[in-house]
Structures are given as structure tokens and as C-alpha cells.
Amino acid sequence: MTELTAVNPATGKVLANYPRMDAAGVEAALQGAVDARTAWALKPAHERAALLRQLAAVLRGRQEELAVTATREMGKRRVEALAELEKCAVACEYYAEHGPGFLLDVPVATEAARSYVAWQPLGTVLLVMPWNFPYWQAFRQAIPATLAGNTVLLKHASNVPGCAQALEEVFRAAGFPEGVFHNLPVGSDAVEDLIADPRVQGVSLTGSERAGRAVGAAAGKALKTSVLELGGSDAFIVLHDADLDTVVREALRGRFQNNGETCIAAKRFIVEDSIAEAFADRLSRAVTDLCTGDPMEDGTDLGPLARGDLRDELHDQVQRSVAAGAVCRTGGEPLEGEGFYYAPTVLDYVEPGMAAFDEETFGPVAAITRAADAAAAVELANRSRFGLGGSVWTADRARGEAMARQLECGCAFVNAVVKSDPRLPFGGVKDSGYGRELADLGIREFVNAKTIWVA
Known part of the structure; x- marks a missing residue:
């Protein structure tokens, strides 16, 4: 298939078709994420945090439009879509206020003159996200990942292509540099190759147990950090x-x-x-x-x-x-x-x-x-x-x-x-996955906890 199709679940009728990204587009996005990450990682955390406040403002400014897109593409009630977007804005503000503190060096008393743990970004993180909360699920990983200094590639669910496109637009409108957040309108068949690509350092999936097993296996094979938030009962x-x-x-x-x-x-x-x-x-x-x-x-x-x-x-x-x-x-x-x-x-x-x-x-x-x-x-x-x-x-x-x-x-x-x-870590155990999102634990999933020892 050369297109991603959005269908209105309230009517069963096609809303729109979106071009599927070809191999050249994927390559350009991957390289763009690599090209952007050095300057992004060197930017002080408080400057990255300031962009999150701008992102919250953009979300609220486009709240009605974005909510209607979610309702039309996946069927959630419009009032719930509006609430979802407000929750995203609140999370942006929470991390803007507290996130830089989560990234401060942690001193450790040893016989060294100075020793501490520094939290440094891994590089580029792939997000494989579901349709049921098309904005919140992506935001709750993208916000801490980008604040930590990583660049992000989003592979969203194929039935919400309009929401996925809007996510890239709001990051750009908030002033995030080119390449820091990029939407990849591709199918699930592209995920394994993306995880295996050496330019990707980690992957987060929210989805089904079946998808989690596939992504977890691919990440393990490639020795990549992974976070899985799967089904629940x-x-x-x-x-x-x-x-x-x-x-x-x-x-x-x-x-x-x-x-x-x-x-x-x-x-x-x-x-x-x-x-x-x-x-x-x-x-x-x-x-x-x-x-x-x-x-x-x-x-x-x-x-x-x-x-x-x-x-x-x-x-x-x-x-x-x-x-x-x-x-x-x-x-x-x-x-x-x-x-x-x-x-x-x-x-x-x-x-x-x-x-x-x-x-x-x-x-x-x-x-x-x-x-x-x-x-x-x-x-x-x-x-x-x-x-x-x-x-x-x-x-x-x-x-x-x-x-x-x-x-x-x-x-x-x-x-x-x-x-x-x-404010609290979120995630599961057993077949509901592993790793944590949100709070301080969430921002530390895709960082290198580097020990620094000065004799």
C-alpha cells in the first residue's frame, strides 16, 4: 500500500488518504535526527524546557482543531479529546518546571576528589505509538525524551495519520529545531528495520502484547534500550x-x-x-x-x-x-x-x-x-x-x-x-511490559547514567 487511510469509525467512511513515506524519506528523517542531536544535546536543559512551555501554549491554541481530528479518526468523544490535549499541555508544563532538576548531576561521596552520576542523552529514540490516546501516548514519551536531549522519531498507528501529522506540526510551531521530532508515516512492517538501524539508540512501544513481544525481541537483538507499555486487564x-x-x-x-x-x-x-x-x-x-x-x-x-x-x-x-x-x-x-x-x-x-x-x-x-x-x-x-x-x-x-x-x-x-x-511513574509488570514513563523515572529511561570520577 502506498497510502495510510483514515476512516471515521462513527460512519465507517474514509476521511482521507495520506502518502506513505518512501525509503528515501525514511533515510532523510533518520539522518536529520542524527544531524540535529549534537546541537540539541548541548543546549542547556532550561532552554529545552522553555520550548515545552511554548508547546503547551500551541496545544491550547489548537485544542479544538486537534480534538476534532482525534474524534474523527478514532472515535473518542470530543469532550474526552479536549481533555486529552489539556493533559498533554499540563505534562509539558510539569516537565518544564521539574525536568531540568531531574537531569542535575547526582554527587556520590567516595574517596575521589569528586564523583557523580551525569544523565546524558542516548541519541535518537523511536516511538511506536497506538491510536487510543493519539496525542497523550506520544507526548508522555516525547516530552521527557526530548527534554533529556534526545531526538525523536514517531511511528504512529496507521489509522490516525492526521493526528500523527499534527504532532510534528505542533512541535515545529513551538520552535523545536528541525530534526528533533519527526513523524514517520510508515506501516508496522518498517519498525524492525528502524530498530536495527545503528542511528536509533532506543525504542518505546505502547500497544498490544503481540506488538510488544515483536518490538522487545527486535530491540534485544539489536542491543537497544526499550520500554514497553502493553495491555492490561x-x-x-x-x-x-x-x-x-x-x-x-x-x-x-x-x-x-x-x-x-x-x-x-x-x-x-x-x-x-x-x-x-x-x-x-x-x-x-x-x-x-x-x-x-x-x-x-x-x-x-x-x-x-x-x-x-x-x-x-x-x-x-x-x-x-x-x-x-x-x-x-x-x-x-x-x-x-x-x-x-x-x-x-x-x-x-x-x-x-x-x-x-x-x-x-x-x-x-x-x-x-x-x-x-x-x-x-x-x-x-x-x-x-x-x-x-x-x-x-x-x-x-x-x-x-x-x-x-x-x-x-x-x-x-x-x-x-x-x-x-x-508526577508519578507509569508502567506495568508481567505481560503488561517493562520500564516506566513519566515522573523522574520516565526521563531517565533514555539517558546514559554516566559515572564521572575525578581523582
Whole structure:
């Protein structure tokens, strides 16, 4: 294919075709990143940080336009796209303020006259990014990577080519030098060669478990630094003393935000037996009241899935779960008409061994599993090959915190929906990947922690 095609998931109709970058274009981008990185790395960190403040201003100035592009290309509600862009701007400002401090030399007392750790950029970093948060996912790696002095090449998801193009435009508009951030409109078949190229020093992927294994293998073969943020099947543990009004409201948000297409969505609702029926009944009624429709409209609660094949895969998971004994309380079917809509769904009596428990369900499907007690709930939560996020809901915060420490995941929340925050490191364990994004750990993933010893 010589083009990348953007399709509106609300209608199923083609929006636009974008030229695919040819081999000469890729070569020019790679060399441009190399040519730019020496001067960029030598620029003082506070000067690079100043450009991040300008980037935040550009994002806010183009917020409506950029939000509409995301909604049209991948189906997220316009109001959520606007919020995503504001989150990107806030992250720019956070790193502009705190990032230079994260890069300061760290003195270490030894017998040397002077010894310390210096954080120096690796060179050029390849970002392989997904479509579900087309701006935020790219920004949360590009911001710390460029602030650290690296240059960045973006290989974005093929179904959001307009968003990818806009990302390069906003970096340029903010005053970043030519070659510091470059969009590569290529297919996934180009990724392995890009990782193997000696001009690339590291790669970060946010995506599926399958893609993570491929990128991780390619990075390992090439001896390149890699960060992988992969799928998740987050547990949402509800104990008997939790306030059900609050829990159901937050469960609805935690599962169905972004049309259910988020790695850290609450996917497995593990509820103590004594309140499981009440929780399942309330959640089902709340899900039935959700308004599915045009993601451009403010009154819409749920938009379409991003692609038709994703809807088919989700429906297959629902059908296999029901065939294995799960009870479908509401939804469970693709919606008729144009676009890739799926009815918001609640599956009850889901158990290990069923697709809705063992696999990542990427869409508006909530799976309820009943647990005998709190200990059983933790055991069920950890009975997953994924380990991205998890939450515990209880009136006893101390107990909730103790349980959060037992969850096998990268981020555990008590009485709050799991989210990423630039002030805190973000990432997973087990098949959810490795490495960390955001905060001080995120900026240090793609740097050389160099020991300097002065006798």
C-alpha cells in the first residue's frame, strides 16, 4: 500500500488518504535526527524546557482543531479529546518546571576528589505509538525524551495519520529545531528495520502484547534500550464496606471512558459475595442508561470502537465467555447501522478460564467476578498474566492500602480510578511490559547514567 487511510469509525467512511513515506524519506528523517542531536544535546536543559512551555501554549491554541481530528479518526468523544490535549499541555508544563532538576548531576561521596552520576542523552529514540490516546501516548514519551536531549522519531498507528501529522506540526510551531521530532508515516512492517538501524539508540512501544513481544525481541537483538507499555486487564476490587453509590459511579467511568478502549480501564470487577448482586444490579442499570451515539455531540456517553475488526474481536470474546457460563446482563451485541458501535455490556459470573477474565477486552464490556472474601479477591486479581493497574474500594483506607501493596501491578489505587499522572511513574509488570514513563523515572529511561570520577 502506498497510502495510510483514515476512516471515521462513527460512519465507517474514509476521511482521507495520506502518502506513505518512501525509503528515501525514511533515510532523510533518520539522518536529520542524527544531524540535529549534537546541537540539541548541548543546549542547556532550561532552554529545552522553555520550548515545552511554548508547546503547551500551541496545544491550547489548537485544542479544538486537534480534538476534532482525534474524534474523527478514532472515535473518542470530543469532550474526552479536549481533555486529552489539556493533559498533554499540563505534562509539558510539569516537565518544564521539574525536568531540568531531574537531569542535575547526582554527587556520590567516595574517596575521589569528586564523583557523580551525569544523565546524558542516548541519541535518537523511536516511538511506536497506538491510536487510543493519539496525542497523550506520544507526548508522555516525547516530552521527557526530548527534554533529556534526545531526538525523536514517531511511528504512529496507521489509522490516525492526521493526528500523527499534527504532532510534528505542533512541535515545529513551538520552535523545536528541525530534526528533533519527526513523524514517520510508515506501516508496522518498517519498525524492525528502524530498530536495527545503528542511528536509533532506543525504542518505546505502547500497544498490544503481540506488538510488544515483536518490538522487545527486535530491540534485544539489536542491543537497544526499550520500554514497553502493553495491555492490561485491571482488577477493580469492591469490598463489602464500600459505598455502592460512589463505587458504581466510578466503575462506570473507569470502564467506559474512552469508549472502553484504554489499557488501564477497569476490566475485571471482583466483588465480595455479600454485595455482588447489589453491585451487579446497579451497574447494569447504569450501563443501560448510557447514551451511545455521535462522539462529536456533548450528550453522548459512548462512541464507536476505532475499527470494525476490533468490534468483531470484542464480540467474539463476549460470545466465548457466555458460552463458557458467564451471564450477559445487558448489551452483548454489535449495534446496527453505520459505524463500529458495540452495545455497552455487563457480564456477570465471570470466572478464570473465560475470555473476559483471561484476555484483555478492549471495549465497553465490564466483567463481574464474585469473591468469597478480601483474600480471595486479591488472589483473583493476581490470577492474570497482565499487571498494569488495579484498584481497591473500601471504607477502610488502611486495609485498602495494605491490599493495594499485594496487587501484582505497576500502579494500584485506593478508592480512585487508575490513571496516569506526569508526577508519578507509569508502567506495568508481567505481560503488561517493562520500564516506566513519566515522573523522574520516565526521563531517565533514555539517558546514559554516566559515572564521572575525578581523582
